[in-house]
Every structure is written in structure tokens, then in C-alpha cells.
Amino acid sequence: MTGALHALAAYRAIARVWIRAALTYRASFVALVLGQVLVTGGDFVAIVLMFAGIDTLAGFGLPEVALLYGLTGVGIGIADLLLGSVEQLGRRVRDGSLDTMLVRPVPALVQVAADQFALRRLGRITQSGAVLVWALVTIGIDWTLGRVAVLLVTVVCGAVIFCSIFVLGSAFQFLAGDAAEVSNAFTYGGNTLTQYPLTVYPVEVVRAVTFLLPLAFVNWYPALYLLGRDDPFGMPAALQLMSPVAAAAMAAVAAVGWRAGVRHYRSTGS
């Protein structure tokens, strides 16, 4: 327990230094954040333009797609902010800087994640968050205590699921020197995939993102619950409340994967 607290304190200390460094040049920081808002916002602009010609996309209106978009965007945004730096792992293995982390009394994952902490990644969260708020206001959800809870829990679970994918992706880099691109396919690729209602995909994709890589729990199932809709694929309604289970399972797999990666590194050299 004290170990976890110490690790957390170390993470905060390292991140704080990078934040301070970033804020030294305010104008440049603001420009970077705005840049990220624009880049990540591009996806949403594309969706809006698409809706200029259609009323619904595979049975979902613009505000509903915006809800999906916002939930997955905030999820990956938080994960990217907290753990995005783990993509650097391949480089750290190659240049040996991982070794300097392994001789310090803080878990290497914490150090890799906190190093180069990029506050500019708030841009994605801000932009997706704005879309999410707009969607929630526009849809006119029938708010119950349960739905409020599901909304909050979903954001957390989405972040945990994407964090887990980031960690698994970087753990993979222990085996395959520079597999950052492979990892990106699952993180940013997963984000793009879940920006649309799953009804646009064949049922095999839906099964895959439910049982294989549980991306559907980032937004799809909880959104169905928030919208009070039946599952278009006839999946059990219980899945709509299963995001915490999926997140916990992913986190466990990620923890095992990371440990296996470190063990592999420490038993084979690099």
C-alpha cells in the first residue's frame, strides 16, 4: 500500500515538472492545445458533414453518434493524458534508458508513463468533452440516478480500457522492438472504430469488440442504456451494465502482460 502511494506520489512529481515546463511558454502551450483540439475535432467535423446528407447513420441520429463519439473520445483522451507516454517504451529499450528506470525504487511503468507528461493532451479531452456535453443536452436523456451513475462509471471504464490497451501495446514492444504502430492500431484505431454506431459494422466486428477486445464497453453498450434502446444485435441487455467488468478484466490482462514483458526483458537482455 505504501508502495502504491509512493508510486503515485512519484508519478505526480514527475508529471508536475513536465507541466511546469510546458507552462513556461504559455503561448506555445495554448497553441499546442488548440492544435490538438483542431486535429482531434477533425473527425467530428467529418461526422457532421456526413449528416448534412443523411438523417440517420445505421439507425442513429447525429446527437446519438455524438454521444458515442464523446464517450470514446473522453475515454481515450484521459488514457492518453495519463499513460500516452508508454508508447516510448520501444525507444527506451533500444537506447537503454529503461535500465536507468529499473534501478530506481519506483515501478518502471509509472516512470515511463509519467515521463514527458504532455498536458497538451487535454486538447482531446476538451474537444470530446464538449461534443459529449452537447450530445447529452441535445438528446434529452430521461435522467435517472442509474443513468447518471452509468454515465460517470462509463467515462472511468473507458479510460481504464484504453489505458489497458496502451499498456498492452507497450508491453508488446518488449518482444517486438518497435511495435508502436501496432499499438496505435488498437488505441487510436479503437477510438476511431467506436466513433460510429456499431450497427455500421458486420456482426463479427461487434462480437470481436465485445468478447475479444472489449472496446464496445467504452461507449456502445452504456450508450444503449443511456438512450434506453434495445440492442440492435439482440445481445443481452445485461451487457449494457458490464463496462466495469470489462474494464477490470482488461486491467488485469494488462497488468499480467506488462509483468510478462518486464520479465522477458530482464531474462533476455534487450
Add this chain to the structure above:
Amino acid sequence: MDETAAPSTDAVIEARDVRRTFLVRRRAGVLRRTAVEVHAVDGLSFSIERGEMVGLLGPNGAGKSTTVKMLTGILVPTSGRLRVAGLEPSASRTTLARRIGVVFGQRSGLWWDLPLRDSFALLRRIYDVPVEQHRAALAEFVELLDLDDLLDVPVRSLSLGQRMRGEIAAALLHEPDLLYLDEPTIGLDVVSKARLRDFLRRVNTERGTTVVLTTHDLGDVEHVCRRVLVVDHGRLVFDGSLPELRRLDGSARTVVVDLADTAPPVEVEGATVTRVDGPRQWLALPPGGSAAPVVAQLAASYPLVDLAIQEPEIEDVITRLYSRG
């Protein structure tokens, strides 16, 4: 092996028959690959006492880095027993981390884009050092390593010598019992080297910090280490003091005499002339032989202008060691 014997309490490092094997995959055809076992460390046994300053020498690929990685817990030994500060390094890596300081000459333990001051502050958090203790240690190292003017400079802007001073301060701020340095003087100029060696000696005597350094620079060894471990092909080929290393068989001392004039090779008992160059002659002393009687005979029988006794070049001794192994 006597398992019941109480471990010597003063041993900071104990290695017994430590081995480390790597599987290296090589291309054997278009798709075929064969795995070759490489014994990077092949049965190392040694122990290092608290407060020692030990040099780990060996040619490239001899197993020095692998050894240091095992001692710090980064790499898991394939077999054998290893204890550092009473802990098994690979199993207790993060616990051990608080008690050791590591300087990898080729990579930085500092944050490249941050000023030294910030790096030190972060290390305080990472090692969980109480503020007061950290402040005192920092003040001391800043003074000893002359870092005062460098504290606000980003590490990337420091010269190599300046950075190395910063690295060493960083490795010592949590006041470890044991300091490993991997090629600490590589690329440094003469003045920086001398300064660093001075500092290491001082840390060792004043704080009792055990220092283990791997190096190619024999100057480091001569100025810093009282004991030398020579590793070749993953095995220990020598363990002893520098004078002992010099006296290894085959590495004789030489008496160089300048005579008043060109002369045929001198004849004295207990030494043989190996080279003549004008009035100067070189006489090899047998290993372990004393120079005194030879010098006395020379002085009595020949007109001497000057005389010097040369220790064998440590480089030569080590080269011979390697080729023998």
C-alpha cells in the same frame, strides 16, 4: 558448498558461481534461424567488502555490463547465488534500488530537457528522501562537484564533464551504501577525469561508500581502485591489488640505466639486458626479484649517469592476461 556458514557481515556483494546465458538467434538461411547459447557470464565468484573500491576490468564483451546488470537486479542470473547488501538483486530490485546508486556512462540518469535542479528534486521524490536530508546531501555534492553554476542549466546543454558530475551527484543523493559506475570517465578530458577520481576517493573515505567501477581506462583503476577484478570470457581471470597484478608471472619490472658512454651489454647477476640503445640499456628483472642487488652491482661496476626502475605497463599485463585466458 557450506550452506551453514554464516555469511560474512561485511560483504556487500557476494557472488557464487553466477552464470548468465543468452540465447542469440542467428540467421541460418532465408527463413531458418538457429539459436546459439552465449555464456556472457560463466561462473563468477567473488565477494566485495563494505568500503572497498573495486575496478571491474575486461575487454568488450567480457561480461562486465552483464555482471553490473545482474548486481543491480536488472537482469536475472541464469544460475548461481548473488547477494547485494543482503538482498537477492533480481527478486528485491526496488528495495535494493534505495541502497545502490548507478551511473551508466553512456546513458543519462538525469532528465535531458530539465535543469539539473529539477532532476535532483525529482530524484528526491523517487527515492523518498526526507527534505532536510536531501538538502544537506545536495549542498554537499553541489560544493564538492562544483555544480552551483550548473543547477539551472538543462542537462542537454551541459558539457560531458559537467553532465557526468551531475550524474554522479544524482546517483549519490539518496546516500546509497554502494555505487556502481559503468565507464564513468569515458570521453572526459584529463582535468575532469582527475577531478572525478578525486571525488570518488573522497566519497569512499568520508562516507564509506563501496565503489565498483567498470572501465577501459586503466588510469581510473590506478587512481581509484585498491582492488581489481579482471573478467574475460565471462570468467574471473584475476582478483587482487594492482601491485599484485603487475607482479603476475611474465610481467617483469625493468631497470633502465644510462651509462656514461656507449658500451656492450652490462653483466650483472639477477638481471638480463633486453635492449641496448646507445648509452641506454634495459635490464629485465625476474618476476618477484629484487631490484636492490642489481642496482648495487651496476653502481659498483659501471659509470652510471642515471637509473630508473619501470613497473610493467598495466596495459601489457592485462593484454597478456586476456591472451592467456
